[in-house]
Amino acid sequence: MKTSWKTLLLLSLPVIVAGFFLWQGLLEPTTQSLSTNNTNSRMTYGRFLEYLNMGWVNKVDLYDNSHTAIVEAAGPELGNRVQRIKVELPANSPELITKLRESKVDINAHPSKSSGAIWNLIGNLLFPLILLGGLALLLRRSNNSATGPGQAMSFGKSRALFQMEAQTGIVFNDVAGVEEAKEEFQEVVTFLKKPETFTAVGARIPKGVLLLGPPGTGKTLLAKAIAGEARVPFFSISGSEFVEMFVGVGASRVRDLFKKAKENAPCIIFIDEIDAVGRQRGAGIGGGNDEREQTLNQLLTEMDGFEGNTGIIVIAATNRPDVLDSALLRPGRFDRQVVVDVPDFNGRNAILKVHAKNKKLNPNVALEVIARRTPGFSGADLANLLNEAAILTARRRKHSISMNEIDASIDRIVAGMQGTPLIDSTSKRLIAYHEVGHAIISTLLDNHDPVQKVTLIPRGQARGLTWFIPSEDSSLVSKAQIISQITAALGGRAAEQVIFGESEITTGASNDLQQVTSMARQMVTRFGMSTIGPLSLENEDRSPFLGRSINSGTKYSDQIAIDIDHQVYTIIDHCYKTAVKIIQDNRIVMDRLVDVLVEEETVEGSKLRTIIEEYTRLPKKQVYVSHLSQNK
Ligand code: ADP
Ligand code: MG
Ligand code: ZN
Secondary structure, three states, X not given: OHHHHHHHHHHHHHHHHHHHHHHHHHHHHHHHHHHHOOOOOEEOHHHHHHHHHHOOEEEEEEEOOOOEEEEXXXXXXXXXXXXXXXXXXXXXXHHHHHHHHHOOOEEEEOOOOOXXXXXXXXXXXXXXXXXXXXHHHHHHXXXXXXXXXXXXXXXXXXXXXXXXXXXXXXXXXXXXOOHHHHHHHHHHHHHHHOHHHHHOOOOOOOOEEEEEOOOOOOHHHHHHHHHHHHOOOEEEEEHHHHOOOOOOHHHHHHHHHHHHHHHOOOEEEEEEOOHHHHEOOOOOOOOOOHHHHHHHHHHHHHHHHOOOOOOEEEEEEEOOHHHEOHHHHOOOOOOEEEEOOOXXXXXXXXXXXXXHOOOOEOOOXXXXXXXXXXXXXXXXXXXXXXXXXXXXXXXXXXXXXXXXXXXXXXXHHHHOOEOOOOOXXXXXXXXXXXXXXXXXXXXXXXXXXXXXXXXXXXXXXEOOEEEEOOOOOOOOOOHHHHHHHHHHHHHHHHHHHHHHOHHHOOHHHHHHHHHHHHHHHHHHHOOOOOXXXXXXXXXXXXXXXXXXXXXXXXXXXXXXXXXXXXXXXXXXXXXXXHHHHHHHHOHHHHHHHHHHHHHHOEXXXXXXXXXXXOOOOOOHHHHHHHHHHHHO
C-alpha cells in the first residue's frame, strides 16, 4: 500500500504540471475572444507609453477593470495604418487616465462580461476540482491500458482541433475579381459533385491545391466557396494551430483531421497559413523545430496515404510560397498552385459591387471612381472601406452612403485619422508651401499622376497631404515616371528651402526623403536604370529564421557598393535641382496657391490646375487626365 502511494505521487507530478498547461491552454481562447475583439498584436506597457508620447495613439478601449486595453494607434512605424494592439496595464494607474485625457485620446471603458465576484469564486473553486478530476481520469486510464504513458500523453485529441462547417453557404458569386482562380476551381467543384465523369476516363484529380497570395485577397473565401458550390463539408485549421508546446500533438492533429475528413468524404480540407508547418526542413538556426518537422512529415504521409479519388481535396493557403518545403510542392501533393493577387481596377470594381449589395448607397456614388482611387487595396480592404463608410454615414445620421463618406474613409484608411487643422501661423504657412511644392511640381511634370487634392488637414503623422489620382493600373513604370515621382517628392523640401531659406528647413520632409532614397536606390540596384548598367544588385532580403538562404550577404564588390551610393546621390541631386528650379520659376503662382490653401484648407485638383493655368502652360497629359477624371 505504501509504495503504491509513493508511485502515485511520483506519477502525478508530471501530470499536474501537464494538467496545468492544458488548463491554461483551454482557458486562453475564451478570454481572448471576450476581451480583445480579434486583435492578436500586442505590445508592452512601456512601448504604449512611448506611442502615447509620440502622439500615435488615437483611441483606447479598457477591458477587465482596466487591466487590459485595446489601443488604436497609427504611426510611421506601423506603416501609417490604424492598428489595434493589445496592452496589459499595471494595476491602479490613475496617472495614465489623466495623461490620456491630456493627449486628447478617446477613452472607452467596457465592463468585463464575466462580471461579479461570484464568477471569480466559482472559477477559483472549479480550477482545483477540474484538475483533480482530470488527474483521476488520466491515472485510471494509464493504469488500465497496457500502453501506459502513450495513452496518458494523447491529449492532442481532447481539444477542438479544427472547425467543420457542414455548409459554408458561400458561392462563387460572393468572390469577385479572381476570375482565373474561379475557372480553375470550377473543375474541382465538378469533381466533388460528379467524380464519375473523371474516373470513367481514368483521370486523376489533384489532391492538393495551393493558394498563393497576400493577406486579404480572398483565399479563405475562395476555399469556402468551393465547398459551398459543391455542397460538401468544409474542414479548416490554421497552420499555426498545429505547432504546439508538446511534441507529437501537431502530428496527431493531422492524423485526426484526415480521419474525420475520410469519414465525411467528399469534403474539403482547408489549411490556412501552411507556411507555419510547411517551411523548408532542416535549415533552422539553432537546431530545427522537431515538432514542426514531425507535423509536416505526418501531413505528407497522410496526403500520400489516400487514393487520388477518395473525394478529399486539400486546399492550403499561404503568402510565403518561397519558404515552403519542396516536398510539399511535389506532384501528388500540392501540385496545383493558384495565385490570388491584389485585384486590378476591374477586380476592385467587381469586389465593390459584391460588397455594395447589402449597403444603402446614394445614387451619386460611382463604384468605378472608388475603384480608381484605391490601387493596392485588397478585397478585405475594400470590404472594410465600405463598412467604414457605412459606419460614418450612421454616425452622421444620414440615410444613405454618399461619395463624401467614402472619400473620408479612403483617406482615413490610407493616411490615418483626421486631426484638427492648425490655426493660421507661420508653421501653417510653411506646411502650405511644402504641400504646394509637391503639388505644383507634380502638375508641371509630364509624367506624373495628376493631383486629386491638396489639404492642410492633418491625418495620422502627416500635417498636410497631397493626394494623386492614379491614372491606371500599370505594373510597368518607366524611368521617366520614377524620375518625376522623385522630383515631385522632393518638391516639399525644395519649397521650404527656396522660400524660407536653408536654416529654416524642417523635419517635415523626412518621410519624403525616405521614399526618395528608396526609389533612387531601387532604380540603381533593381531596375538597372543607372550608368552602372542593367544589373540586378539587390540583396536577398530574407530573414535566416525563415528557413532558407542563410548566407545572403552582398553579391558584389566594395567598388560596386561605392558606385551604387554615388549613382543614388547623382539621381537625387539631379532631381532636387530640377525641383528647386521649378519652384523658383513659379514663385508667384505658388504664393497665390498658398493663400488659397491657408484660407480654404483643402484645394481640389481641378481648381489647382485652373489657377496654375492662369500663369503657365500645363503639360498635355495633365490636361487630358484631369478631363478624364472629371467626366468619370
Ligand atoms: P485571405 O484568406 O486571403 O487573407 P479572406 O478570404 O479571409 O482573405 O478575406 C477576408 C474578407 O475580405 C472576406 O471575408 C471578404 O469579405 C473580403 N474579400 C477578400 N477578397 C475578396 C474577393 N475577391 N471578393 C469579395 N470579397 C473579398
Ligand atoms: Mg485567410
Ligand atoms: Zn512632403
